[in-house]
Amino acid sequence: MKELRSQAIVLRTMPLGEADKLVTMLTREAGKVKAVARGSRKTKSKFSALVEPLTLGSFLLHAGKTFYTFIQGELLKSYTGLQHDLERFVHAQYFCEICDRCLPEGEPAEAVFHLLLTALETLEVDPHPARVARCFELNLLEELGLKPALDACRICGKSGGPFRFDPLEGGLVCAECPRPASSFPVSAASLAVMKRLLAYGFQKLSVCLLSPQSQSEIHQVCLGLFQHIFDVRSLRSLQFLKAGKPS
Ligand SMILES: [Zn+2]
Structure with a gap:
């Protein structure tokens, strides 16, 4: 019997049959996995609180033919309190949705697990x-x-x-070179912030100031790079953020 014991963040859930849930999680040990929580839609289920999106738990899973099955679980932290602030909550959902969209199933991604955890904590x-x-x-x-x-x-x-950014090439194009149709302008200030965010991650974020222009340009750069490979524009949280235009 193959088992997986790991901490995991619940990315999303969907109903399965009468009483079960199919839970997509980012595990520390094995990357993105899908697991069936039997009976978890019944109020008496021991798993009902554990298998909610934005929950960090410690789980024991049994590997089945298609999906894992939950055997044991312990709640370590719930980030569902973020729902009291709509902007934070939608951002948290966006982080989970984009991980779900971009990560292949069953490939270890421990660095992404820690990145998502740090992002939710921050x-x-x-x-x-x-x-x-x-x-x-x-x-x-x-x-x-x-x-x-x-x-x-x-x-x-x-x-x-000055530079433009071309997501198809994943880099910059100067004003003297032919302008790719897919490129858009990116300011020196935005480039400096991006380099800083890549170098220090969340470590020095509290002293990193983003103007509305840089915030918009960096988002455009990132979305262009994601979209080149993955269909992220259809993510529900992203459409919601776009409609709400948060600061
Ligand atoms: Zn050039």
Whole structure:
């Protein structure tokens, strides 16, 4: 009998049959996995509180043919308190949705597990949810092997701006080189912030100031890079954030 014992963050759930749930989780040990929580939609179930999205738990799972099955679980922390602040809550959902969309099933992703956990912890206390999101996006891109190249023009190698960013090439294009149709302007200030967020992660986020212009440009850079490989524009939380235009 193959078992998996791991901490995990619940990314999403969906009803399965009469009383079960299919739970998608990011585990520390085995990356993204799907597990069936039998009877978890019944109020007496020992799993009902454990298998809610935005919950960190310690789980023992049994590997089945298609999905894992929950055997034991212990609640370590619930981030559902974030729902008292709509902007934070939608950002937290966005982090979970984008992990679900971009991570392959069953491939270890311990660094992403820690990144998501740090992002949720930071989201609870940081006064600016949007900068937490930009930091998370950039560092997730790096973990996925999609880190943007931000030092010089991809075509001629020139290191001075002004630059445009081309998500298809994953880097910068200067004003003297042919302008790719997929590119858009990116300011020197935004480039400096992105380099800083990639170098320090969440460590120095509290002293990182983002102007509305940089916040918008960095989001555009990240979305362009994600979208090049994954269909992230259809994520519900992202559409909600776009409609709400949070600061
Ligand atoms: Zn150039």
